[in-house]
Amino acid sequence: MNSQKNKVTKVLMVGSSLRVKGGMTTVVESFLHHKFDKNIELKYVSTHIDTKNQIFKKIYFLISLINICIQLCFGRVKIVHMHMSERGSFRRKFIIFRLAKFFDKQVITHTHGAEFESYFKYSNNKTQIKIKKLLKDSDVVITLGETWNKIIKNIEQEANTFILRNSVPIPPKENTINNEKIKILFLAVLIERKGIIDLIEASNKIIKEVEKNRKQVEFIIAGEGELLVSSKVLVKKLKLDKYFNFVGWVNNEQKHQLLQDTDLFILPSYNEGLPLSILEAISYGIPIISTNVGSINEAVKNGENGYLITPGDKEILADYTIKLINEINFYDMGKTSRLIAKEFFDIDNYFKKVENLYFRLEEAKRGDR
Known part of the structure; x- marks a missing residue:
């Protein structure tokens, strides 16, 4: 029984609250609704909520960090999968990235930000160094397509990128176009x-x-x-x-x-x-x-x-x-x-790639030991 438990790949996924509207939330929801292989366990912790109250935002993130630390210490987590855009999202994920590496966990950085390239370009030198470090030292950086893969590589050429295009369920019936x-x-x-x-x-x-x-x-x-x-x-x-x-x-x-x-x-x-x-x-x-x-x-x-x-x-x-x-x-x-x-863009193929990525990272970690 214990040996079977040890074979389970436990993934801690972090991103915004599911109440935050946007494409990234839709992607996260697709992960949470997907029935993964029985050897994959997925736990989600939200680190950001959409509110103008900056104090509440900071308290929310602090509570999330405590939860994440508990999971990293005691939750048998092997992979931290971060959904990240730019600005505040990057700053939060950089802290989580450092924590995950401190606890010797593997990190997947799933990039979503449409303005990430300009965010890097117009950031100060200190922030640019942090961005490059996160991209370089993440075990995998997920990009949404060929164009974004080149953008991330231009920022940090040593980033271990993995193209994973957003995908959707294919409805059973296509539209009949009304041409009038x-x-x-x-x-x-x-x-x-x-x-x-x-x-x-x-x-x-x-x-x-x-x-x-x-x-x-x-x-x-x-x-x-x-x-x-x-x-x-x-x-x-x-x-x-x-x-x-x-x-x-x-x-x-x-x-x-x-x-x-x-x-x-x-x-x-x-x-x-x-x-x-x-x-x-x-x-x-x-x-x-x-x-x-x-x-x-x-x-x-x-x-x-x-x-x-x-x-x-x-x-x-x-x-x-x-x-x-x-x-x-x-x-x-x-x-x-x-x-x-x-x-x-069929979501069934998408999650086969995700599962293979999780298992591949787990095998690589075992090989390092």
Whole structure:
């Protein structure tokens, strides 16, 4: 019985509270809901909560650190799997990284931050040294795609990187594209980086050109954030109220209902890793208009299942959206999206890679002994 217990690979996963909205939380939830191999035990400790009360944030992190120390001392933990973005997330994970190494644990740093490259570039020398140390001394640094792998390697060439593209469950049924009454979905936090204002400003031209071909269009905006009020004001100013439906933040069930009813997905971001929202959209067989940032080009093939544009170019955003709706067969592009999702972003294959990574690290640790 004891020998069997010793064979169990216990993983301590750390990241933000599951109440924090965003793609990283969705990834964490997928880990927590997955049924891992019986020889893998996963325990999750959240280290950050979304609140403006800085004192409460620090107390929350301190309590989390105490919990982590207990797990490292007495919990038979072998691997610490950290979900990390930039700024405060990095600072918290650096402390946890040092703790894990002090207790001789293996560390996986799972990078998510869309602005990590610029965070490193504009940090002071002391912070840059810490970033490079974490990347170099982590046993594995998970990156979300080829582009982000190069970015991490440019920061620290000795980082032991491992490409693990975000993945999603493939729904049993793909969408039937409605080429006459087109529903366009924007699904993201309403902040400047996601390009919501660009989409609204480009929409006037899109609507006029689409209606010339006797088609109807509706923009569904799913998300909350600091630009929610100004987005609504802008829509009203442009007299486009009847074309926009702001549905707020949606839960998982509501999100998948929206995706089932979507004909075109638009995300004109300025920075990204590999957005889960795009992967979810292509899994339903939805064409995509997005920007050529991060690793989006691994999910959106220009001219095959959508178009990639330069961030901030509202004219091109409008033109390519019109082109896709009026000149390209929606159905064929949707089919290609679905095929890409199945081949490269199926969550079943994703977790096989994760389990193999855990076992490989455990075997390497045993070999060192």
